[in-house]
Amino acid sequence: MAEKDIPTQYDPAAAEKRWYPEWVKRGYFHANASSDREPYCIVLPPPNITGRLHIGHALDHTIQDVLIRRARMQGYEALWLPGTDHAGIATQVVVERALREEGIERREMGRDAFVERVWAWKERYGGEIVEQMKALGNSCDWDRLRFTMDEGLSYAVRVAFVRWYEQGLIYRGERLVNWCPTDRTGLSDSEVEHEEVDGELITFRYPFAEGYDFIEVATTRMETMLGDTGVAVHPGDERYEAWVGNRVRHPLDGREIPIVADAAVDRDFGTGAVKVTPAHDPNDWEIAERTGLPRMNIFNADATLNDNVPEEFRGLDRYTAREKVRDRLAEKGLIVKEQRPYRHAVGHCYRCKSEIEPWIAGMQWFVKVGPLKGPAKEAVAQGRTRFVPPRWERPFDTWLDNLRDWNISRQLWWGHRIPVWYCPNGHETVATEDPAKCAECGSAEIEQDEDVLDTWFSSQLWPFSTLGWPEATGDLKKFYPTTALVTGYEILYLWVARMIMAGLSLVEKDRTRTGDHIPFERVVIHGLVRDGHGRKMSKSLGNVIDPLDMIEKYGADALRFALARMATPEQQNLPLSEASIEAGRNFANKIWNAARFVLQADGKPELPERSRLSVAERWLLSRHHACVTAVNSALDADDFAGAGQSLQRFLWSEFCDWGLEVEKRRLAGDAKQDAANTLAWVLERTLRLLHPVMPFVTEEIWQRMGPGESIVVAEWPEPIPDLADKEAEAEFAAVQGIVTEIRQLQAGIPRELAKAVALDEGMREDSEKWLEDIRLLTGAAASFEKLDGIRVALRIPGGTDLAPVVDRLSKKLQDSESKLERKRKKLSNEGFTSKAAPEIVEKERTEAGELEEEISRTAAQIRQLGG
RNA sequence: GGGCGGUUAGCUCAGGGGGAGAGCGCUUCCUUGACGCGGAAGAGGUCAGAGGUUCAAAUCCUCUACCGCCCACCA
Numbered sequence: 052m053a054e055k056d057i058p059t060q061y062d063p064a065a066a067e068k069r070w071y072p073e074w075v076k077r078g079y080f081h082a083n084a085s086s087d088r089e090p091y092c093i094v095l096p097p098p099n100i101t102g103r104l105h106i107g108h109a110l111d112h113t114i115q116d117v118l119i120r121r122a123r124m125q126g127y128e129a130l131w132l133p134g135t136d137h138a139g140i141a142t143q144v145v146v147e148r149a150l151r152e153e154g155i156e157r158r159e160m161g162r163d164a165f166v167e168r169v170w171a172w173k174e175r176y177g178g179e180i181v182e183q184m185k186a187l188g189n190s191c192d193w194d195r196l197r198f199t200m201d202e203g204l205s206y207a208v209r210v211a212f213v214r215w216y217e218q219g220l221i222y223r224g225e226r227l228v229n230w231c232p233t234d235r236t237g238l239s240d241s242e243v244e245h246e247e248v249d250g251e252l253i254t255f256r257y258p259f260a261e262g263y264d265f266i267e268v269a270t271t272r273m274e275t276m277l278g279d280t281g282v283a284v285h286p287g288d289e290r291y292e293a294w295v296g297n298r299v300r301h302p303l304d305g306r307e308i309p310i311v312a313d314a315a316v317d318r319d320f321g322t323g324a325v326k327v328t329p330a331h332d333p334n335d336w337e338i339a340e341r342t343g344l345p346r347m348n349i350f351n352a353d354a355t356l357n358d359n360v361p362e363e364f365r366g367l368d369r370y371t372a373r374e375k376v377r378d379r380l381a382e383k384g385l386i387v388k389e390q391r392p393y394r395h396a397v398g399h400c401y402r403c404k405s406e407i408e409p410w411i412a413g414m415q416w417f418v419k420v421g422p423l424k425g426p427a428k429e430a431v432a433q434g435r436t437r438f439v440p441p442r443w444e445r446p447f448d449t450w451l452d453n454l455r456d457w458n459i460s461r462q463l464w465w466g467h468r469i470p471v472w473y474c475p476n477g478h479e480t481v482a483t484e485d486p487a488k489c490a491e492c493g494s495a496e497i498e499q500d501e502d503v504l505d506t507w508f509s510s511q512l513w514p515f516s517t518l519g520w521p522e523a524t525g526d527l528k529k530f531y532p533t534t535a536l537v538t539g540y541e542i543l544y545l546w547v548a549r550m551i552m553a554g555l556s557l558v559e560k561d562r563t564r565t566g567d568h569i570p571f572e573r574v575v576i577h578g579l580v581r582d583g584h585g586r587k588m589s590k591s592l593g594n595v596i597d598p599l600d601m602i603e604k605y606g607a608d609a610l611r612f613a614l615a616r617m618a619t620p621e622q623q624n625l626p627l628s629e630a631s632i633e634a635g636r637n638f639a640n641k642i643w644n645a646a647r648f649v650l651q652a653d654g655k656p657e658l659p660e661r662s663r664l665s666v667a668e669r670w671l672l673s674r675h676h677a678c679v680t681a682v683n684s685a686l687d688a689d690d691f692a693g694a695g696q697s698l699q700r701f702l703w704s705e706f707c708d709w710g711l712e713v714e715k716r717r718l719a720g721d722a723k724q725d726a727a728n729t730l731a732w733v734l735e736r737t738l739r740l741l742h743p744v745m746p747f748v749t750e751e752i753w754q755r756m757g758p759g760e761s762i763v764v765a766e767w768p769e770p771i772p773d774l775a776d777k778e779a780e781a782e783f784a785a786v787q788g789i790v791t792e793i794r795q796l797q798a799g800i801p802r803e804l805a806k807a808v809a810l811d812e813g814m815r816e817d818s819e820k821w822l823e824d825i826r827l828l829t830g831a832a833a834s835f836e837k838l839d840g841i842r843v844a845l846r847i848p849g850g851t852d853l854a855p856v857v858d859r860l861s862k863k864l865q866d867s868e869s870k871l872e873r874k875r876k877k878l879s880n881e882g883f884t885s886k887a888a889p890e891i892v893e894k895e896r897t898e899a900g901e902l903e904e905e906i907s908r909t910a911a912q913i914r915q916l917g918g
Numbered sequence: 919g920g921g922c923g924g925u926u927a928g929c930u931c932a933g934g935g936g937g938a939g940a941g942c943g944c945u946u947c948c949u950u951g952a953c954g955c956g957g958a959a960g961a962g963g964u965c966a967g968a969g970g971u972u973c974a975a976a977u978c979c980u981c982u983a984c985c986g987c988c989c990a991c992c993a
Contacts, residue, residue: 059953245990252993269993317992325993333991396990409991446921446988453990540988583930585986605955616941619932623923623987626930630942637955648952696932696940711952791959798947798959827950829958855946859960870937877936882973891936891974898937 057650057755061643063606063636066751071185079123079763080190082130084525090564091127092530093119094514095191096538096546097199099138100173101145104183106580106588106627107539109598113611113744114577114618114691115537116189120743121686122534123190124767130530131190132517134197135177139466139506140234140402146172146465162464169465173198183599188607188746190763195526197517199509200467207516208467208509209483211557216481220419220556221459223471223479227336228458230410231400232354236462237412239505240455241545243398251391254322255380257282257299260307266291266299267387269321271395272331273380274372276301277360278349279308281327283338286312288323302383303376304361311342331409346411354408369408415460416469416502423552424451430551430569437573439689440620443543450544459505466503473498511549514570515558523562531563536571539579540623547574575689577618583628601632608745609635615744616695620688638699639748642741645707646734646752652718654731656758665717667786667824668729669779671710674701675733676774682740683770691744698741706733709787709828716827731756736768786821790828795863796856796912797829853916860916864909871902 074080082092093115098108115131123129146169147157157165177198184191197204215221228237253273256265266282282299284291291310298307315338316325329339330346339346351357356364356372364372380386398407428451430436431444438444460469472480474489474497488495509516514533518526532554538547554570581587582594589595601610612635617625664672678701685693710730717726735756742749742762753762874895877883884892 057952060955271993315992320992327993332993334993335991337991395992398991442922449921450989544989579987585930617931621923622931628930628942631930633955634941637953640955641953644953644956646952651952692932700940707952708957712957715951794958795960874937877974880973883936884973886973887936895936902937 057647059644059647061606061640061748061751063608063639063747064603066747067186067188067602067607070747070750071188074190074761074763075185075193077761079761080131080192081194082128082192082530084128084529086128088126088128090130090530090534091119091122091125092130092132092533093535093537094517094533095131095133096536096542097134097136097197097510097513098180099141100135100177100180101138101141102176104180104187104598106596106598109187109610110577110580110614110618110625111537111539112184112187112189113614114575114689115535116187116611116746117615117686117691117694117743118535118537118575120190120746120763121767123763124739124742124765126766128529130192130195132195132197132530133181133184133189133191133193134199134513134517135173135180136506136510137173137198137200137466139461139463139503140236141506142169142172143463143465144234144402157464165464173200186599186602186607188611190746195517199506199513203519204509204512204516205467206483207512207520208504209470210521211508211512211553212470212504213481213483214557215418220422221416222419223414223416225411225414226417226458227330227333227409228412228415228460229398230352230354230408230412231403231405232350232352232408233403233405234400234463235352237410237415237458237460238400238407239458239507241457241507242401242505243407244401244404245396246399247394248397249392249394250397251389252321252393252395253377253386253390254388256385256387257308257326258302258385260298260300264294265385266294266310266324267322268324268326269388270326271393272369272373273376274356274364274369275328275331275349276326276376277303277356277364277372278328278330278347279326280329280339280347281308281342281344282310283313283316283325283327283342284310284323285316285318286314288316288318290318291324302385303379309344311338311344313338313342330411333409336409348411350408350410352410352412412460412462415458416471416500416504418457418459420454420456420552423556424454426555427451427548427551430555435567436551436569436571439573439575443540443574443576447543447548451548454548457505459508460500460502461505462501463503466506467509469500469502469504471500473500507545507549510546511553512557514550515554520558520562523559527558527562528564531558532565532567532569533571535573535575537575537577540576541579543574543576575620577620578623578625580614581624581626583626583630585624585626596627596629596632601629605632605636606639606747608639608748609633611635612638612695612745615691616699618691619693620690638703639745641703641707642738642745642748643752645702645711646738646755648711649727649730649734650755652723652727652730654727654729654734654756656731656735656756657728658732659725659728663722663725664729665722665726666779666782667710667713667717668726669776670783671706671729671733672774673776673780674705674710675737676770676772677701678705678737679740679768680770695744698737698744702737702741706737709783712828713824716823738762739765740768786824789821790825792908793825793829795859798856798859857913857916860909860913864906864913867902867906867909871899871906874899874902 095115096111098104119129119131150157150168212221229240229243230237250271252269252271254267254269256267258265268282270276279301284295294310295312297310299310300307315334327335327338327344329335329344330348338344347359349356349359354369356367358365364375367375377386399405400407428448431438431447470482472486474492474494476492476494478489478491480486480490480497486497489497515527515531518524518531520527536547550570554568558568560566560568586592586594598610609632613627613632617627678697681697682694685697714726714730717723735753735758738749738753739762750762759765878895878899
């Protein structure tokens with residue numbers, strides 16, 4: 052028999068190498084837009100091309116692959132569309148760093164050469180990422196692989212821009228932007244991370260231009276006082292009423308600046324007077340807009356001080372300047388109070404973590420979000436797009452409410468260049484194709500905007516640009532709206548919200564499958580992978596788990612199972628330890644060996660006629676049915692952990708621990724083919740159920756069982772209600788009870804036997820027919836002296852110390868007695884018997900009866916053991 | 919300053935009104951013809967604390983404490 056050669060250990064690497072290319076070659080992952088099957092589509096959140104996939108991707112991808120593989124087996128036209136993101140800032144920074152190591156500066160090499168280098172990077176790392184996804188087993192449609200800077204997607208970006216421009220949703224303006232002095236670009240509000248830091252709040256005096264009075268103001272950013280162009284107080288503040296309109300003298304550069312009144316000032320904070328730095332604070336910017344204070348920019352692009360400040364401060368970085376300004380004011384006796392540490396929130400760049408500087412970076416393009424919010428809120432409120440878990444809906448709503456216009460200009464080279472051309476006469480030409488001349492005056496001296504678009508501008512189009520939008524393609528018609536979007540909560544706002552707004556605004560309803568232009572019907576929001584102790588994984592902590600290392604060490608299935616096993620819909624932290632991946636490996640091996648056993652018994656996945664089934668087999672089928680039901684309902688609820696747990700329980704604790712063991716006896720007798728076939732049938736069907744989570748080991752076994760072409764395209768198991776068998780479950784549960792009881796007695800009693808103990812007063816009537824099974828399951832065939840009817844006997848050698856066994860039994864007796872006590876009390880409580888549901892009362896009665904039986908049995912056992 | 923989540927066995931977490939569960943770890947035993955990446959039997963928990971609702975609370979409600987996260991232009 053060839054099966055004899057099956058190794059006792061599953062070899063993941065061999066299976067992965069064998070099956071993945073085969074699946075791709077056979078085209079299983081390719082979706083057909085013209086098929087008449089129901090569509091099921093997921094677009095992969097495109098990983099950045101900045102480097103390797105990390106464990107978070109592995110989780111994200113595992114979930115998606117489980118969904119898409121199940122859908123494929125269920126007969127849907129399943130499309131999982133993969134791709135990568137150009138990731139503007141992130142990639143530019145990484146490439147710049149790499150160049151710097153070669154001693155090359157970006158600005159020296161020029162824009163075109165630099166962009167060329169980034170493309171080379173993309174070719175290399177983009178390709179690596181695809182290989183990594185394949186190693187995980189992702190069943191993506193590689194024929195549809197996309198990149199955000201593809202020709203098609205770039206065109207979609209231009210069309211989106213032009214359309215919004217024409218609708219007045221995109222405008223240009225000079226505003227204060229979130230400037231990252233390290234990356235030297237502006238950022239949107241969503242790209243700024245607020246973090247509490249310890250600073251100091253310093254109160255100082257502005258002396259009046261005339262006379263000896265002064266006004267006190269406070270700041271955490273002393274250096275910005277060099278750019279102050281006014282002091283503001285609340286209009287109704289009687290303390291300062293008389294001073295409004297007066298002027299104070301700037302103590303460091305001698306400028307006279309006015310005191311103004313503005314309602315934005317909180318009179319209860321600090322002194323009730325605020326220094327106003329319009330060019331470097333959003334609040335102050337607005338005050339200046341209202342009061343007419345001038346703007347005075349004091350920073351260079353790298354946040355060093357520029358020539359607008361007194362000479363001694365020029366060129367200093369902001370932190371050095373902060374101290375120096377304080378020192379100068381202290382020397383002049385103008386510092387009133389220094390409060391430190393003073394905790395306050397400071398914005399940081401989401402990429403490089405530098406402190407953000409509000410700065411005027413010239414003209415910037417903005418998206419007007421007001422008109423986009425409403426439809427997005429409505430789509431979620433109406434459940435056209437469903438959030439899983441739904442508790443994210445409220446924060447999503449609040450976030451939209453507070454959303455302000457979106458700055459989309461980035462002072463970078465890598466990305467989609469803004470499709471606007473300026474002519475010397477001050478006209479703007481906005482076009483999807485590069486124009487040769489100004490659309491308004493015909494001037495040929497046009498120049499394209501130097502900036503590129505925010506990365507998220509192209510990402511927001513992903514669910515439809517990848518399907519061919521703006522063209523009315525077959526893919527769009529077939530697969531849009533997509534079925535599910537799977538992502539971590541960290542980019543819910545940054546990305547998901549924008550896709551919803553963009554889809555609703557841009558996609559034409561009549562080009563979609565359902566007539567609704569929402570980008571996805573459901574958003575599955577999973578948690579973040581942490582280390583085994585719930586800490587964030589980071590290089591500095593040294594607790595990073597690299598998915599590819601894990602695949603190499605334990606196999607892709609092991610990693611996938613470990614990840615799926617912890618992905619409950621509610622959890623936001625998902626602690627992953629190497630031990631849990633090892634457990635996944637062990638599980639794969641367990642299944643492997645179970646299959647080996649079934650194959651050695653020559654099992655064929657065919658179910659014998661019901662009349663030929665043993666009670667144990669009926670029990671196994673019933674449990675299998677329960678597993679199919681549980682897995683289906685868990686997956687319907689996006690509860691991957693629940694599905695994994697059900698599968699593991701059934702296969703390990705039921706199929707292997709009881710099913711295979713009890714079948715060993717039948718396998719040695721006349722019914723052996725029926726027994727082997729039943730096992731094979733259950734195993735084969737359960738393998739299909741497990742396949743989406745553990746694609747490789749299931750395929751490897753399935754191929755050896757030979758029921759068809761590939762498990763990838765096998766039919767998904769749905770519950771078969773006829774398999775549910777309450778009688779068989781009850782009877783087998785009783786047998787399990789007897790077996791466990793005997794095992795408990797055996798523990799601590801050596802095999803060499805002398806003393807016979809009659810165990811079983813009043814045991815279940817039909818236990819006789821199970822005696823052979825019980826012998827086998829307790830592994831104690833030789834130890835049974837006689838088994839007449841309801842009596843089970845054990846022989847124990849003389850001189851055996853029975854005290855531990857008796858102790859254990861005594862403890863069990865006590866437990867049972869106190870349990871019984873509680874039940875009796877409950878049952879004698881009239882409140883309970885009259886108010887509780889009748890079936891609950893009945894259940895309590897039954898259980899009390901069972902406890903009584905157990906108590907007398909245990910007591911008898913203690914007596915027989917001489918306790 | 920708003921909001922959300924968490925607190926259950928040594929560790930990491932399920933459970934979500936009527937018998938405290940899993941995996942890992944730990945103890946003892948088992949070279950039983952699928953698997954030692956295995957099998958069997960165990961030890962270990964006033965389910966954070968206080969109050970309330972209920973015949974019945976780990977589970978529902980209120981408050982408190984601690985942990986974590988998200989949002990936020992109060993100098």
